[in-house]
Amino acid sequence: xxxxxxxxxxxxxxxxxxxxxxxxxxxxxxxxxxxxxxxxxxxxxxxxxxxxxxxxxxxxxxxxxxxxxxxxxxxxxxxxxxxxxxxxxxxxxxxxxxxxxxxxxxxxxxxxxxxxxxxxxxxxxxxxxxxxxxxxxxxxxxxxxxxxxxxxxxxxxxxxxxxxxxxxxxxxxxxxxxxxxxxxxxxxxxxxxxxxxxxxxxxxxxxxxxxxxxxxxxxxxxxxxxxxxxxxxxxxxxxxxxxxxxxxxxxxxxxxxxxxxxxxxxxxxxxxxxxxxxxxxxxxxxxxxxxxxxxxxxxxxxxxxxxxxxxxxxxxxxxxxxxxxxxxxxxxxxxxxxxxxxxxxxxxxxxxxxxxxxxxxxxxxxxxxxxxxxxxxxxxxxxxxxxxxxxxxxxxxxxxxxxxxxxxxxxxxxxxxxxxxxxxxxxxxxxxxxxxxxxxxxxxxxxxxxxxxx
Amino acid sequence: xxxxxxxxxxxxxxxxxxxxxxxxxxxxxxxxxxxxxxxxxxxxxxxxxxxxxxxxxxxxxxxxxxxxxxxxxxxxxxxxxxxxxxxxxxxxxxxxxxxxxxxxxxxxxxxxxxxxxxxxxxxxxxxxxxxxxxxxxxxxxxxxxxxxxxxxxxxxxxxxxxxxxxxxxxxxxxxxxxxxxxxxxxxxxxxxxxxxxxxxxxxxxxxxxxxxxxxxxxxxxxxxxxxxxxxxxxxxxxxxxxxxxxxxxxxxxxxxxxxxxxxxxxxxxxxxxxxxxxxxxxxxxxxxxxxxxxxxxxxxxxxxxxxxxxxxxxxxxxxxxxxxxxxxxxxxxxxxxxxxxxxx
Numbered sequence: 001x002x003x004x005x006x007x008x009x010x011x012x013x014x015x016x017x018x019x020x021x022x023x024x025x026x027x028x029x030x031x032x033x034x035x036x037x038x039x040x041x042x043x044x045x046x047x048x049x050x051x052x053x054x055x056x057x058x059x060x061x062x063x064x065x066x067x068x069x070x071x072x073x074x075x076x077x078x079x080x081x082x083x084x085x086x087x088x089x090x091x092x093x094x095x096x097x098x099x100x101x102x103x104x105x106x107x108x109x110x111x112x113x114x115x116x117x118x119x120x121x122x123x124x125x126x127x128x129x130x131x132x133x134x135x136x137x138x139x140x141x142x143x144x145x146x147x148x149x150x151x152x153x154x155x156x157x158x159x160x161x162x163x164x165x166x167x168x169x170x171x172x173x174x175x176x177x178x179x180x181x182x183x184x185x186x187x188x189x190x191x192x193x194x195x196x197x198x199x200x201x202x203x204x205x206x207x208x209x210x211x212x213x214x215x216x217x218x219x220x221x222x223x224x225x226x227x228x229x230x231x232x233x234x235x236x237x238x239x240x241x242x243x244x245x246x247x248x249x250x251x252x253x254x255x256x257x258x259x260x261x262x263x264x265x266x267x268x269x270x271x272x273x274x275x276x277x278x279x280x281x282x283x284x285x286x287x288x289x290x291x292x293x294x295x296x297x298x299x300x301x302x303x304x305x306x307x308x309x310x311x312x313x314x315x316x317x318x319x320x321x322x323x324x325x326x327x328x329x330x331x332x333x334x335x336x337x338x339x340x341x342x343x344x345x346x347x348x349x350x351x352x353x354x355x356x357x358x359x360x361x362x363x364x365x366x367x368x369x370x371x372x373x374x375x376x377x378x379x380x381x382x383x384x385x386x387x388x389x390x391x392x393x394x395x396x397x398x399x400x401x402x403x404x405x406x407x408x409x410x411x412x413x414x415x416x417x418x419x420x421x422x423x424x425x426x427x428x429x430x431x432x433x434x435x436x437x438x439x440x441x442x443x444x445x446x447x448x449x450x451x452x453x454x
Numbered sequence: 455x456x457x458x459x460x461x462x463x464x465x466x467x468x469x470x471x472x473x474x475x476x477x478x479x480x481x482x483x484x485x486x487x488x489x490x491x492x493x494x495x496x497x498x499x500x501x502x503x504x505x506x507x508x509x510x511x512x513x514x515x516x517x518x519x520x521x522x523x524x525x526x527x528x529x530x531x532x533x534x535x536x537x538x539x540x541x542x543x544x545x546x547x548x549x550x551x552x553x554x555x556x557x558x559x560x561x562x563x564x565x566x567x568x569x570x571x572x573x574x575x576x577x578x579x580x581x582x583x584x585x586x587x588x589x590x591x592x593x594x595x596x597x598x599x600x601x602x603x604x605x606x607x608x609x610x611x612x613x614x615x616x617x618x619x620x621x622x623x624x625x626x627x628x629x630x631x632x633x634x635x636x637x638x639x640x641x642x643x644x645x646x647x648x649x650x651x652x653x654x655x656x657x658x659x660x661x662x663x664x665x666x667x668x669x670x671x672x673x674x675x676x677x678x679x680x681x682x683x684x685x686x687x688x689x690x691x692x693x694x695x696x697x698x699x700x701x702x703x704x705x706x707x708x709x710x711x712x713x714x715x716x717x718x719x720x721x722x723x724x725x726x727x728x729x730x731x732x733x734x735x736x737x738x739x740x741x742x743x744x745x746x747x748x749x750x751x752x753x754x755x756x757x758x759x760x761x762x763x764x765x766x767x768x769x770x771x772x773x774x775x776x777x778x779x780x781x782x783x784x785x786x787x788x789x790x791x792x793x794x795x796x797x798x
Contacts, residue, residue: 077539088532096525
């Protein structure tokens with residue numbers, strides 16, 4: 001492997017690991033803020049115990065998201081210096097603004113929340129956790145603005161003198177159609193992630209009939225949030241797919257393993273493809289459904305991989321413009337499948353709540369801890385799909401990934417840091433997951449209020 | 455705007471990035487120092503909890519100054535960001551690994567009462583603080599000294615180019631100065647025996663730190679090329695006088711003034727480096743024609759304008775709430791405050 005391949009693997013490892021924690025942090029900040037608000041409004045001690053218990057899990061998770069985030073910001077310059085030179089004028093701004101607006105807000109008010117239980121008035125203390133939750137959402141907005149620009153570059157010009165992209169309309173970046181679809185999709189997915197996490201941990205305890213007051217209430221709140229959020233993820237995902245059909249037709253074609261342009265294209269449920277010859281051996285389809293989903297018309301045209309490849313060769317010159325079709329096809333299907341299961345599971349849980357049978361529904365609580373896997377898998381699959389589907393481009397239509405690396409960094413260096421980060425992250429993952437599991441299983445009694453957190 | 459006076463956006467952004475590094479070294483400087491002193495000042499776990507909690511509410515917010523400095527460099531001077539980060543590759547990796555373990559250690563050490571668990575995280579806090587405290591000095595000294603940069607603005611050196619005597623002295627200086635800063639900070643945030651120990655340690659550190667600062671600034675003075683930026687001698691001289699006064703201030707138990715002095719010294723040494731750089735951002739040791747400057751490394755006028763508006767609106771807000779945090783947590787951390795099982 002050369003430096004470029006190693007750099008790509010390093011990005012996969014570091015951002016994949018980062019993204020294990022971030023959606024849960026965004027969602028949990030919101031849920032903890034909701035719980036603390038309930039305590040503030042009602043004075044009911046159960047809500048306070050909920051806030052403390054979930055708050056502790058949130059903090060451990062948040063710490064991992066923060067420290068792995070630093071690496072992301074440095075990595076563009078370290079491994080992708082050609083990329084950084086090309087896009088810095090446009091891409092750097094949302095990153096810097098994210099730091100100024102969001103990271104300061106999150107970290108400062110999180111410190112105030114952790115240590116301020118006694119030193120701030122209850123009202124002010126409640127405000128700090130809301131500001132943390134707000135900060136996480138702002139953070140998501142700006143980092144997704146940066147990513148959306150890579151997916152669908154807007155508001156820039158190519159400077160012929162320097163060969164760099166230069167920003168000329170910041171507002172266009174913030175209203176990028178790709179961002180308007182991607183932002184709700186990602187943030188709602190984060191809320192669903194935290195929801196499924198709370199339902200899962202609550203299920204573990206309810207199955208053992210421990211602290212039922214805390215966990216029935218926690219589960220009920222999380223079920224409402226999960227159902228609404230997961231439905232929102234589905235709708236915004238649909239909007240995103242329609243946009244993708246227009247902006248990145250190759251990504252859509254690969255997701256569907258659609259080799260040739262069709263009118264009234266069917267939605268593939270199961271396919272075995274032959275990448276070399278550009279066709280499928282087996283393809284079980286729902287007729288016309290792809291055209292309906294992608295274009296809102298019964299016989300709408302959906303472009304196929306082979307035709308798009310020919311078109312892109314004419315537009316951009318020779319080379320392959322086809323992402324890894326197998327990964328595209330299955331990551332998309334597994335993501336959607338996981339999302340649908342979450343909707344069904346949350347709907348079933350809410351039905352139990354309505355019937356006042358949640359506490360006794362042992363089958364539900366037995367399944368619930370396994371449900372935590374669903375959103376985490378869907379998040380990673382969704383990102384894999386979004387990023388790998390853009391290949392061979394790192395900035396769609398402007399800069400190819402193989403021209404984006406650091407010319408001055410040799411493969412040996414990248415290998416050292418790749419192994420280094422993998423070891424560091426691997427160690428932390430084991431420790432962190434073990435600690436989270438232990439704290440989650442110990443329940444709210446162990447989360448007894450201590451005046452200082454460290 | 456293309457005029458080469460001082461009133462232009464690239465100069466403003468160079469100054470702002472300088473301010474971000476100054477803020478970062480001032481704030482995380484004492485965090486690092488506290489981490490380095492952790493094993494030396496503590497007699498039992500309760501001491502260690504006091505020490506960690508002294509920076510508990512603020513260390514994360516302090517670290518964001520680094521993130522924003524990095525982000526601002528990326529946005530305002532992409533060429534500088536790209537050359538610096540790809541060139542200082544392994545050094546940055548070590549800093550990142552150290553900061554990762556350190557950050558996790560603060561959050562996790564208290565989550566399990568087993569002594570072995572805490573001992574591991576305490577080691578992570580020590581090394582995670584000492585290593586960046588040393589390496590930031592090495593890195594910044596190298597930026598000022600000049601590193602091999604070719605005509606394309608690409609790094610053309612090896613890792614060992616970074617390990618020269620001047621830069622190593624810079625590293626030793628930052629390590630000593632930050633540790634001193636942290637020791638003085640602890641005299642303000644703790645009480646009783648721990649506070650006495652912190653003061654003794656700081657007094658003991660003040661002499662070598664002053665010597666290092668003297669050596670580093672003298673060497674910097676002789677290193678400076680004729681065409682180098684603006685360095686009013688009063689800035690480095692005040693930096694030296696400030697750190698030289700620390701021992702006396704601590705002897706007189708003027709802890710607050712001692713903290714002002716260590717802080718001032720850090721601020722002015724960093725300012726000296728940035729003033730000396732201007733208008734270059736990364737001089738090349740292969741010839742001045744390869745220097746990265748605020749002119750050939752900066753973003754477009756439009757981007758700088760957008761960033762300026764955002765920075766002017768939000769920086770005061772950030773400064774206000776960070777200052778307020780220090781006000782909220784102004785009281786000293788006592789042993790009884792952090793005893794486990796203490797009533798809420």
